[in-house]
Amino acid sequence: MLKGFFKKTKYVTTSLPAYEKPPTPNIPNGMWIKCNTCDQIVYKKDLEENKKVCPHCGHHFRMTARERIDLIIDENTFEEFNQDLSTLNPLNYPDYEAKILQQQEKAELKEAVITGTGKICGEETVIAVMDSHFLMGSMGSVVGEKITRAVEEATKRRLPIIIFSTSGGARMQEGIFSLMQMAKTSAAIAKHDDEGLLYISVLTDPTTGGVTASFAMLGDIILAEPGALIGFAGPRVIEQTIKQKLPEGFQKSEFLLEHGLIDEIIPRNHLKETLHKLLHLHKEVE
Template identity: 55%
Template structure:
């Protein structure tokens, strides 16, 4: 027997066993009740999760925890995480920031606001980054910037596509200018991946705003907005204060972004996996 095949079999087996406990984050609240923010409908967390975090009563899309998003999307057991313990630092020595991070960690079960790794989707290997709004509104500080940057670097090295599920309140204020610089850092990583002729798909989920919209989230080859997502650069309140009038209904919605030409499609949650699978298949090989 081929010794390499044998070795691969053993490694796969080890991988399968070590990933059995996965996903860990969402499971701690198995018995809790989730309330829909829109209609107030209550359901056990497990049921909501099985329904892809869509309210069974009113159909509203709830925010999806990063690991649940990954299991919704990827072939079972295929996800391997990068830099799981990576944290940023506190360049401003900002009062209360350490505490805020602690709270975010216990609330989300994550070390930072993005989970990155490789996975297979419908059999296609890809790099995947999922931002989780439960962690300080998935704001981008040094850790988020670094993890996304490293994910792109890995993709360039291994000639893989990158899929990002963007969600963010913007740059993380507490890390000051270093957060702002992550816009340049992540954009440079996208540019290098782009030059290597590799596919980058960005899925804009609720909400994608500020510095993330003004950097990597707007630079994809294929941009998908998830139904019901709010997507924009400036906040609604800031715009209203600046122009002195109220903004119309549906301003900065996913549909608005498609109408204005800033995303390729608006896709419902249940169809995301299939659409992304198809996109990956079409990009698997060009004619030259």
């Protein structure tokens, strides 16, 4: 009897349901954006409603030209001109035409600047807005021509002109033709100034190279957005050239304001109001 009590029983095999992984959340791509300044994750819709300014640290994300026009110009008052100017390949640079077509489809622009007339709180002005989403806003023949024509139109109509700059510099695929745009745009602005007319330059991130060395720094009033990179050559190139460590924040708009190279830094949510005041004051003086 005791022998049966200690007898080993057979194990019973049972089938358990296989372990199922929890379903992966179905989150569409592009709904969240990481801020490169504070590393916070921002809901894209909230960012757009906040004029593409990080709600956590105030970092100003880059805008397209059309987004900026919608932000600054009164609704239904913008009239674009010279929108059909096309880029050529004067140096027969390999694959340049294909790259331009690719950029036009990607950025939904003909070139890296939009020009036209519009009203800011009722004050009429000519405006040129560069777009870094098109070949990093590089200045080729068409960009220079459109900006020059915009300045000449402002002079002809005796209107102020506002230029929003953002650029990586001259467009290398066009060589000397690109560099000539520096002189051409500067000459048009000089004639505009001779007529006693107002030119407001607004520097956004980034404004570098030949654009900085020409029309971007020729404004009667030079404004900038917070934290914008502004300069001719990049910080790394300068350090390699002069063999010195650059100061903290060198080439940022705050550094330039402190050293007297720009007139004021204006946060994006105050920019339209500020431009309206400047246009109104200049109109009163005239």
